[in-house]
Amino acid sequence: MGKTISDYKSEKKNSSMRWFYNYLKKYRWKVAVGLVLVTITSILAIINPKITGFIVDDIIGDGTDIKMNLLPKFLLLMIGVSVVRSLLRLLFLYLFETASQDMLYDMRDGVYKNLLLKDFAFYNRSRTGDLMSRQTGDMMAIRHFVAFVIYNIYENVLLFVIALFMIFAVDWRIGLAMIAVLPITGFMTYKQSTTIKPKFMHIRDKFSSLNAFVQENISGNRVVRAFAKEDYEIEKFDVENEAYKESELDAAKVWTKYIPIFIFLSHMLTFLLMLVGGIMCIYGQMTLGNMVMINSYLWMLNNPLTMMGWLINDYQRFTTSVDKIYSTITQKPDIQTPRYPKEVSKIKGDIEFRNVSYTVDDEPVLHNVNFHIKPGQTVGIIGATGSGKSTIMNLICRFFDATDGEVLMDGVNVKDLDLHRLRDGIGIAMQDVFLFSDTIEGNIAYADPDCPFEKVKWAAQMADADDFIMQMDDGYDTVVGERGVGLSGGQRQRISLARALLKEPSVIILDDTTSAVDMETEAEIQRDLKKLEGHTVFIIAHRISSIKDADIILVIEDGRITESGTHDELIEKGGYYRKVFDHQYGEFDQIIRKRREGA
Amino acid sequence: MARNKIEQDEELETGFDVEQLKRLTHYVGPYKKDLTIAIIIMVISSAISMLIPIFMKNVMDIVTNTVYKGLYTPAEAVRLIIINSVSTIIVGLLCAIIMRYKIILTSRVGQGVIYSLRRELFVHLQELPFSYYDDKPHGKIQVRVVNYVNNLSDLLSNGIVNTITDMFSLVFIFIFMLYLNVRFTLIVLCGLPILTGIVLFVKNRQRRAWQIQSNKQSNLNAYIAESINGIRVTQSFVRENKNTQFFNQLNGDARTAWLNAVKYNFILSPVIENITILSTSVIYVLGISWLIGGEEAITVGLLTAFAGYVSRFWQPITTLANFYNSLLTAISYLERIFESIDAPVNVKDKEGATEMPEIKGDVEFKNVYFSYDDGVEILHDINFKVKAGESYAIVGPTGAGKSTIVNLISRFYNVDSGAIYVDGIDISDVTIKSLRTQMGVMMQDSFIFSGTIMDNIRYGNKEATDEQVIAAAKTVCAHDFIMTLEKGYYTEVNERGSRLSAGQRQLISFARAVLADPKILILDEATSSIDTETEILLQKGLQEMLKGRTSFIIAHRLSTIKNSSCIMYVDDGQIQEKGSHDELLTIPNGLYNNLYQSQYAFLQ
Secondary structure, rough: OOHHHHHHHHHHHHHHHHHHHHHOOOHHHHHHHHHHHHHHHHHHHHHHHHHHHHHHHHOOOOOOOOOOOOOHHHHHHHHHHHHHHHHHHHHHHHHHHHHHHHHHHHHHHHHHHHHHHHHHHHHHHOHHHHHHHHHHHHHHHHHHHHHHHHHHHHHHHHHHHHHHHHHHHOOOOHHHHHHOHHHHHHHHHHHHHHHHHHHHHHHHHHHHHOOOOOHEEEEEOHHHHHHHHHHHHHHHHHHHHHHHHHHHHHHHHEEEEEEEHHHHHHHHHHHHHHHHHHHHHHOOOOOOHHHHHHHHHHHHHHHHHHHHHHHHHHHHHHHOOOHHHHHOOOOOOOOOOOOOOOOOOOOOOOEOOOEEEEEEEEEEEEEEEEEEOOOOOEEEEEOOOOOOOHHHHHHHOOOOOOOEEEEEEEEEEHHHHHHHHHHEEEEEEEEOOOOOOHHHHHHHHHHHHOHHHHHHOOOOOOOOOOHHHHHHHOHHHHHEOOOHOOOOOHHHHHHHHHHHHHHHOOEEEEEEOOOOOOHHHHHHHHHHHHHOOOOEEEEEEEOHHHHOOOOOEEEOOOOOOEEOOOOOHHHHHHOHHHHHHHHHHHHHHHHHHHHHHOO | OOOOOOOOOOOOOOOOOOHHHHHHHHHHHHHHHEEEHHHHHHHHHHHHHEEEEEEHHHHHHHHHHHHHHOOHHHHHHHHHHHHHHHHHHHHHHHHHHHHHHHHHHHHHHHHHHHHHHHHHHHHHHHHHHHHHHHHHOHHHHHHHHHHHHHHHHHHHHHHHHHHHHHHHHHHHHHHHHHHOOHHHHHHHHHHHHHHHHHHHHHHHHHHHHHHHHHHHHHHHHHHHHHHHHOOHHHHOOHHHHHHHHHHHHHHHHHHHHHHHHHHHHHHHHHHHHHHHHHHHHHHHHHHHHHHOOOOOOOOOOHHHHHHHHHHHHHHHHHHHHHHHHHHHHHHHHHHHHHHHHHHHOOOOOOOOOOOOOOOOOOOEEEEEEEEOOOOOEEEEEEEEEOOOEEEEEEEEEEEEEEHHHHHHHOOOOOOOOEEEOOOOHHHHHHHHHHHOEEEEEEEOOOOOOOEEEHHOOOOOOOOOHHHHHHHHHHOOOOOHHHOOOOOHOOOOOOOOOOOOOOHHHHHHHHHHHHOOOOOOOEEEEEOOOHHHHHHHHHHHHHHHOOOOOEEEEEEEHHHHOOOOEEEEEEOEEEEEEEEOHHHHHHHOOOHHHHHHHHHHHOOO
16 A cells, blocks of 8 residues: 555655754753743732732731831742843843844855755756745744744643643642643644645746736836836735735634634633633532632733743744745755765866667657867857757756766766866856856956966956956946846946856857957957967857857757857758848858959 | 945935825725734733733632631632632633734734735836836845745734734723822833933834835845846856955845844833833832831732833833834835836836727837937937838947837927827837837847747747747747757746746847737847848748738948848937948948948958
8 A cells, every 4th residue: 555645744744843843852951941031920920919919918918017028039039030031031032032133143154055956957947936935935934933933832731731731739629620721722723723824825826827827027127117017917926915915804803703712712712711710619528719810820820821822823833934944955956966976186177978868757858969179179060049069068068967878088988077176177157147246356356266366367358258347337346237237238248258168178169259249359368269279269159250160060050069160160051040141141251252263 | 216236325315204104004004904803802901811810810710718717618618719710711712712813813914015015016017218227236125025025024914913913902901000009100200201301212214224224125135136147257257256256245234234233123021121110119118118118008908009010001001112113123124115016117108198009000200309318418309210120220338228219209208399190190209008018119138028939939929829939939030949949848947037038038029029910010129149040031931921010220240231121220328320222332432331341341
């Protein structure tokens, strides 16, 4: 027999709680000391009313025989207890706050590191806003639990138990009567917990979805403006905003139902004491003094019941968030450093594809690709949009794994290499330039933030970016906005190129990196790149001028290498490459030929 | 304003002021009725719950009277006890029912207020200029809309109701105390100056501490957002460790700021608690000595009763203090929200702006000067005139101002001086919406929304039928590759473009622009990632579509632009050369001529 679905569910719940506990464990002593202090303050909280009672009954009495000599002692005791109690309370509040913040720090760190390890496939299926909610809203729910809910639950349960114990000590029959409400309370607690949990799940989903929507609206603000779709965005936002509000109100319906029940139950206790206690007194089964005493403990039973519903809410909010985070972090990335990576010295840049195929969601992207590039060679890659050019680069960097065949770096399958080692040896300037909100210097020195400025400048010069950077008011200290807004496409591409070159990698990949750069600048960059000796260079481009000097040019069509050779060979061959060439240069080529013929 | 880096705190300009609170009442305003009802029923609830101790006292009196004094027979006593306990449970039931309505009302108010606050913020964000988004990390804007607003819900519903209810009981108890004994009341009031002193002492530090906290939190959130968006770069540059270090620096800052701020919130409660005990003690000491001194007004009953009221007096003050604490916390978020709502909208409809009539496509720049906020002039005295149906190409080195020129046509920015006319109408005289909906702009960055490809293209015109979407895709040669995807047009893509290549993303956003059926089409390096063969097909498809429409094309591949009616060479913010491809090639040593030659230089 296999496990049932509920087995899996409870297993998952247990493991997510274990994950949480592993973080809390480190601070369990803080929590434990905190709880001891809570115990002490709770007991002290019982003492002061006793002292007051004593002052009223025994010192003042009926006013005829006031024991004035005792008064200062008791008043001082009362003040002392109060001061000690509030100091201890401050201490434990702070203990729980520090424990929660320390734990949160570790947890954020853990989740952050975990997200850094996720592969591209994970990021392709997750929305930024969703992932952000894990690190913001969900973390806050956990913080609230550790800093507030834990000790509140403990304090309330403690008071409840102490009070029950005391009441039993005074009169066990009243105690039994009071206990009668426990099963109802337990049942209601269970009902509320189970009904509220899915509602909180729903709230978290709606929150994530609102978050994701807003995030995209902000990122895509230019498109929104360009299409004057503000009203449409607001309409969509209203739907998300409304759905979130409804999810909150929907959950509120649950506690609207249960919290009044708990409040009613707490009054039930008073009712029971009055009725049962009163009648017992009348028939001499109990003294009035005992009834007064029990009455003085009653608040200790009432308060926890009044708080119950809220605490259940807080607790389930917390477990929901833990589940959400846990299910995000446990999605195992397919791309990981093998347990025992092959030891290699520095990456040299010998790259071989052996019968490589790559398929995503049953759609073949690459079929049986074979090539072998020697260190120091320059490779040009050209092909139609979506033909698989970038995929080849992604396989070299091992952002994805080949479905079939092998990708070899220096003769070793990239799957057997240490991931960081491999990527350290490769400098890639991507098609889609992402710059960080930092200075230009910070962006270029991304791979090595501590490198000397000369090196940053050198990399910028190589990428022909130094001139325009120096023209800016703040030069290299200019802060570029997220995604480099404020810079033109060509400028961004050159910064991203400089960033890749700064690594001085053995393998340089330029994935359509000069598409937005003008011709003259591009020619400049090409000349600079030639100065770099001994690097394997991949250039993906659509312009013939970008790749024509490559040692080998690969033409990719529909995921296959259909032509390969030097510029001259491919022109000779008269295939795809020739067609592209003719379109870009045909007219001019004819002019030159005519001139030559004329001469 | 300089651009904001992740680790930089945003500036704090405004001081604590009542204005912000007053503004809040504007959001609470529509719920005045709900709040009033909630307050009234809560006052009733706390009033009737004061009956319970009386019922309890009654029961005890009945017991005394029956057992010790024999005033009632047991049967009578039992009957009276039942009356009192049933009254108690009725009060309990009423309290429970009132609580139910209070929760219903406050949830409605709380959620309603944040709904409208969030909406106002979002609507305003839609109007803010590009520069607002360019100047700060997007994560910092986002947390305002999503997280900060949420923090206000409880304060603006339960907070208000509890506070006002407690104010009522405070006044009620105060009057009662005065009625009982003026001297004792004055003693109790002695605690107030101490409390006020402490509040004043702490206030500014506390507020400052929470401001810092919200800043640190915002920095952390912004970094999380950027880390997620830039993950590809991070992984390929093996920056994981460095980023974690930086993250933990922000993470640690957030922790320190929180712990620093939260301790201020802890101060008030113990102070109040000790003041309560102290004033109770003083009342006992003085009360008893007056009692012994034989003051007539003082009785034992009065003394014990009064001691009981002292804690009742201070209890609502504790609630008020808590409200005050959460208010200070909330204000640090609130001022960020208001700052966004108050951010000036530079590009907006003039008063009395008219609708742009259907555009024919004449575009004219007359003495246009333009600079971004930093004051560096990007465009100097740009003049040109495009007739409807013409296609204009703009070339020139990167950073020359090409994108700026086309951005001005859509009025993404206002010109410093000069004017831009479309069909002879100054574009600043018409509504932005009527202008932009008639233009199709395709930018360098092709942004893809998460959703299906169908939805993404339809963004250009949400009324379009599936057939129209497919037709647009066919025009830009995107249809073929879309059909190779397993789910075709219903393939889910996301903002990072999922598994689409950059060229494919450009084709999709191209289709989006085409579907909008624009009278003026602007292509800003729209085809840079598209291969030449597709581009040839694309141009054929576009030719048909562009008939009778004006177009502006910025491109670096000259094959893309050489058939344009006119080519402008822009450098240093000025038009250096203008003319058709053939005309410009006749200029000896001309800039365009040189560019053209250099492109083919390698062939020679």
